[in-house]
Amino acid sequence: MGQKDYKQLSIEEFSKAAEVYETDRAGVYKMCKKDYPDVLAELEKEPFEELLDCGCGTAPMLTLLKERFPEKHYTGIDLTPKMIEVARAKNMPGVDLVVGDCENLPFPENSFDAVICCQSFHHYPNVQNFFNSVYRVLRPGGRLILRDMTSDSPALIWVMNNIEVPAANLTGHGDVHVYNRDEVEKLCNRAGLVMESFECRGIFRLHCVARKPADGSAKANYSRISQSYKSSQNIYDSVLTGSKWWSKLYINLFWGGVDDCQIAEKVMGFIPSDFSGKLLDVPCGTAVFTHKKYGELPDAEITCLDYSEDMLNKARSRLGESVKFVQGDVGNMPFRSGEFDIVLSMNGFHAFPDKKASFRETHRVLRRGGKFMGCCYIKGRSKVTDVLVSGVLARKGWFTPPFDTAGTLRRRLEKAFDIEEFQTEGSMVIFSAIKK
Numbered sequence: 001m002g003q004k005d006y007k008q009l010s011i012e013e014f015s016k017a018a019e020v021y022e023t024d025r026a027g028v029y030k031m032c033k034k035d036y037p038d039v040l041a042e043l044e045k046e047p048f049e050e051l052l053d054c055g056c057g058t059a060p061m062l063t064l065l066k067e068r069f070p071e072k073h074y075t076g077i078d079l080t081p082k083m084i085e086v087a088r089a090k091n092m093p094g095v096d097l098v099v100g101d102c103e104n105l106p107f108p109e110n111s112f113d114a115v116i117c118c119q120s121f122h123h124y125p126n127v128q129n130f131f132n133s134v135y136r137v138l139r140p141g142g143r144l145i146l147r148d149m150t151s152d153s154p155a156l157i158w159v160m161n162n163i164e165v166p167a168a169n170l171t172g173h174g175d176v177h178v179y180n181r182d183e184v185e186k187l188c189n190r191a192g193l194v195m196e197s198f199e200c201r202g203i204f205r206l207h208c209v210a211r212k213p214a215d216g217s218a219k220a221n222y223s224r225i226s227q228s229y230k231s232s233q234n235i236y237d238s239v240l241t242g243s244k245w246w247s248k249l250y251i252n253l254f255w256g257g258v259d260d261c262q263i264a265e266k267v268m269g270f271i272p273s274d275f276s277g278k279l280l281d282v283p284c285g286t287a288v289f290t291h292k293k294y295g296e297l298p299d300a301e302i303t304c305l306d307y308s309e310d311m312l313n314k315a316r317s318r319l320g321e322s323v324k325f326v327q328g329d330v331g332n333m334p335f336r337s338g339e340f341d342i343v344l345s346m347n348g349f350h351a352f353p354d355k356k357a358s359f360r361e362t363h364r365v366l367r368r369g370g371k372f373m374g375c376c377y378i379k380g381r382s383k384v385t386d387v388l389v390s391g392v393l394a395r396k397g398w399f400t401p402p403f404d405t406a407g408t409l410r411r412r413l414e415k416a417f418d419i420e421e422f423q424t425e426g427s428m429v430i431f432s433a434i435k436k
């Protein structure tokens with residue numbers, strides 16, 4: 001079915017439903033009411049002034065919101081003119097109602113603190129356009145609260161998408177697709193939104209909160225990176241350690257045979273064998289190179305930070321509860337200044353999107369006299385590696401430009417540290433430095 005057909009079906013379906021939508025004769029739509037208390041509870045968690053309801057229908061949710069928070073300003077948009085006509089008849093002051101398409105929201109950039117969308121986005125044939133549009137109209141830091149149908153069971157989702165939805169289309173409903181967690185996360189990530197929570201509540205109820213990052217591109221990049229690590233988590237360790245024939249070939253062809261295991265061993269050697277202070281590992285990844293050393297440091301207090309929940313889960317399975325795990329952004333870490341004796345960063349700085357913030361934060365959380373150590377990719381040492389990095393790894397989201405050369409990295413470090421070690425191996429650098 002074409003995009004226009006889905007939309008036409010929706011308009012026809014909801015033109016018929018509009019007059020009875022909020023009555024006992026609403027049939028299947030009576031179940032939409034079950035979403036409203038959860039949306040209210042979610043909205044109550046943070047202050048807002050301007051709210052947009054996407055696919056607002058006859059505005060039952062806006063009516064409730066107007067009662068609860070009468071001083072706020074509300075906007076509702078719906079594709080079906082009849083729905084908006086019924087909503088307008090309520091004459092609610094401070095509520096603007098617009099006939100329009102949620103795939104192309106007709107509002108200026110950064111206009112809303114919160115966007116809600118209840119039981120509507122499964123009707124949108126170009127659903128990515130909806131997420132992109134929400135990103136545009138949300139102010140930085142603003143939230144999208146989504147309610148719809150979903151299930152934790154892939155089999156049930158399959159039945160819904162392959163039997164229920166086509167059957168619904170035949171009976172005149174404009175349903176397009178029922179989304180699972182991964183699909184919603186991808187839609188958010190591609191739009192630049194960060195999915196903060198996703199639950200299947202009660203019977204098939206999708207409850208999701210996504211946010212437009214407060215500081216624009218860097219955080220949005222993190223979300224892209226997190227997604228790319230999620231999709232590569234099963235090959236990640238093999239690629240780094242060269243443990244499979246194809247990963248050995250890759251390392252020989254593209255990295256001049258530089259062995260990450262040997263590099264890791266050198267870096268681990270910078271940590272004293274009797275270390276008993278506080279160490280921060282950022283980004284800890286899957287702990288593939290570090291778990292052995294950490295096992296030999298029973299008195300050390302180790303904290304592992306990574307942006308990707310999937311990487312942290314793998315690291316958790318290797319390290320157990322002997323270390324502390326924190327999901328977070330290296331550019332804005334939840335630690336006190338000077339809290340750590342060692343900050344270790346293995347293969348991190350070529351991946352971090354906001355290099356300035358990453359250097360600032362790793363420096364801040366380290367105590368004076370503490371050691372900053374690690375390894376990362378540097379450009380300008382091998383043409384083949386540089387082409388691979390910019391042409392493939394950066395596009396995949398595993399690496400993020402701009403990249404330092406050996407010279408720029410050394411100068412960057414020298415500003416705030418006394419360099420103890422600075423060795424290059426192919427396109428990798430290994431360093432250890434003391435905070436001045």
Ligand SMILES: C[S@@+](CC[C@H](N)C(=O)[O-])C[C@H]1O[C@@H](n2cnc3c(N)ncnc32)[C@H](O)[C@@H]1O
Pocket residue numbers: 007010011014029032033035054055056057058060061077078079080083100101102103117118119120123124
């Ligand atoms: C089940 S109703 C939900 C109404 C309301 N949000 C609620 O929770 O009661 C779905 C609504 O989505 C609207 N809709 C469908 N496709 C749309 C689109 N592309 N843009 C805007 N609204 C759309 C329909 O017209 C309908 O009013």
